[in-house]
Amino acid sequence: MANVIVLGTQWGDEGKGKIVDLLTEHANVVVRFQGGNNAGHTLVVDGTKYILHLIPSGIIRPNVVCCIGNGVVLDPIALIKEIDELSESGITVNSSNFKISPLTNMIMPYHQGLDSAREKHKGKAKIGTTGRGIGPAYEDRVARRGIRVGDLANRQVFESKLQANISYHNYMLENYYEAPTFNFEQMRDEFLRIGETLAPYVDDISVILDKEIKENRPILFEGAQGTMLDVDHGTYPFVTSSSTVAGSACIGSGVGPTAINYVMGIVKAYTTRVGSGPFPTELNDDVGTHLAKVGAEFGATTGRSRRCGWFDAVVVRHAIRTSGVTGFTLTKLDVLDGLDTIKICTGYTRNGQHFDTIPSDTTILDDCTPIYEEVPGWKGESAADARTYEELPETAKSYIRRLEELLGIPAAIISNGPDRYQTMVVTNPFG
């Protein structure tokens, strides 16, 4: 039995949620290991759409245990809202199918206050965060002052940590950012109530996963964001505050690397990005508009328009290397229907210098010009209508083969529509 990591290879929104839902058919447990409710993972099952931000995308399937690992930053208010919304659409979340690590750091209301105050303060240089308080919560984690889910079980510890945090962050908010501050008593009472609501879900995720591994039951690790948003390997500082690469799955859930058998990279057939920062293949023309419109490229979390551009093999190769990706899922192939020709970026050039890897200096990346190869589209034929790989237009198959050549790994799954059934599995990562 295999344990599989699913992660994004570009700037997020590659279609991870859809593929996690699909592959959960073969998994007993699905774990989120980093990020928070900055994520927006969409899945469509028989026409019904679900958008998940914190709860793993395996929740739609019965008899699957969904876990929040220690590497996540958890906004409990957002979580309770998500549980309620799921229950309204008939999906039950209870202490048997949902578990949270007590080691998980919480996103507190002052983290959101700091996130928006900092973005405002940065002006034009802003990162374009989701405003969910992700960065400030991760800062508190490494500063060793974070409040963890487990702290809610110990009133004394919780109150003293909250008191210290509020006093520290209020000082910055008031004096440095001239932004609104937060009230201790109000937050204490709210979070003590939240603690009671969350208590039944709290469990040792590392121990749960270890038992699954020893008993040979498959685990699916659900990544959020994408490699180019990784805090080290991405386009720093225009990144999120967590590690999004495969190694993070182990650290953020409490398993060792020997437990991982397959890393599935989710690859969009073109490229998108939300927020600021370099994006070499970005298109500000009719093709960009076509991709945005046909691909419905609006953020699942903030509703912002996603920037769109051609496929960038330099970016995806970077992800494959930094995560040891085994095989890839190509999503949104249908969105390229109707184009005369398609461009693939194979490298960059800048002042006569050639790059076939991502330059570490983001200002250099920002100044790079993509080198394209142009391949024929399949205008007049439809990738969207194909139900099997064989039924895909010949030129669409050539596009997939060219990507496999450039990336050096096989296409394991092809996705040609948002619904669960619009998927062709060439190789099942679970074996």
Ligand code: GDP
């Ligand atoms: P995630 O964050 O990686 O889970 O991706 P998002 O859910 O934010 O964005 C992907 C969007 O594309 C969602 O609206 C999906 O429903 C949709 N989607 C996923 N796969 C396909 C596909 O193959 N074709 C089309 N047209 N849409 C897809």
Ligand code: IMO
């Ligand atoms: P999923 O899991 C796309 C981007 C934000 C911003 C940067 C930092 O749905 O793929 P943050 O709020 O994390 O501090 O913002 O990261 N970002 C995402 N972009 N998909 C996501 O998640 C993202 N999560 C964060 O737009 O540029």
Ligand code: MG
């Ligand atoms: Mg998303």
